[in-house]
Amino acid sequence: MWKYYEKERNYSAAARILAKLADRDTDKFTLWDRVDYISRAILCAKACSTTLNNDGEFLHELEDKMDVAQLQLSIYSALEQLTENNPGVTSALKSLNSLVDISTLYSEYAEKFELAECQLAIVHCAGHHDPMLVQKLWRELLNQGERVGPLVPRGARST
Numbered sequence: 001m002w003k004y005y006e007k008e009r010n011y012s013a014a015a016r017i018l019a020k021l022a023d024r025d026t027d028k029f030t031l032w033d034r035v036d037y038i039s040r041a042i043l044c045a046k047a048c049s050t051t052l053n054n055d056g057e058f059l060h061e062l063e064d065k066m067d068v069a070q071l072q073l074s075i076y077s078a079l080e081q082l083t084e085n086n087p088g089v090t091s092a093l094k095s096l097n098s099l100v101d102i103s104t105l106y107s108e109y110a111e112k113f114e115l116a117e118c119q120l121a122i123v124h125c126a127g128h129h130d131p132m133l134v135q136k137l138w139r140e141l142l143n144q145g146e147r148v149g150p151l152v153p154r155g156a157r158s159t
Contacts, residue, residue, distance in 0.1 A: 006044060015044035019062060022069075023099060031076055031097050035069045038062060067125055068102050075109045075118050082113065089113070102126055116140040 002021070005014035018041035022034045029037075045059040076096045082089045092109060100108075102122060110118040116137045123134060 002040075002044075011044040011047040015041040015048070015058070015062070018044060019058075019065075022065070025098065027097070029097065031069075031072060031099075034097075034099055035066070035073065038066050038069055042066060065099070068105065069099060071102070071105055071118065071121055071125060072096060072100065074121060075105060075115060078115045078118055079109070079113060114140070116144065 002014045002017040005011070005017065018037045021029075022037035022041065042059065042062045045062055076093065079089050079093055079096070092113070096109070102125065106119065106122045106126075109115070110122055120134065120137045120141070123130070123137070
């Protein structure tokens with residue numbers, strides 16, 4: 001249906017249908033499908049020739065949704081890097097195929113699986129100003145880097 005509206009240059013209707021598709025409660029869509037729908041909805045909303053306040057607000061909502069979806073993709077990718085034998089990770093990956101809100105991303109995924117980099121990105125995206133939390137997360141990231149080892153092998157550094 002959205003393709004019909006797009007072809008007929010009714011971009012506002014196409015954008016609203018695409019947004020509903022992204023939010024649809026179904027296992028048929030992957031997270032990447034949902035991000036694609038949001039992206040197309042944003043393009044359609046920007047193509048609207050009307051400058052109604054509602055369309056501007058709708059575009060802003062879509063862009064916010066895209067920001068959160070991008071964070072969700074980052075968390076999905078980070079979880080894929082964890083051991084596949086962990087049933088919690090497998091379950092989390094499956095549930096991440098539906099769009100979730102930013103608070104859920106933080107508490108049930110980034111924090112639960114100790115994804116400090118993702119936690120920092122969420123704190124930044126949410127505009128949450130908690131210097132103590134940011135310092136704690138940076139310390140965790142630095143500690144993770146120390147466990148992994150230096151990026152440049154010892155002896156290869158020039159002095």
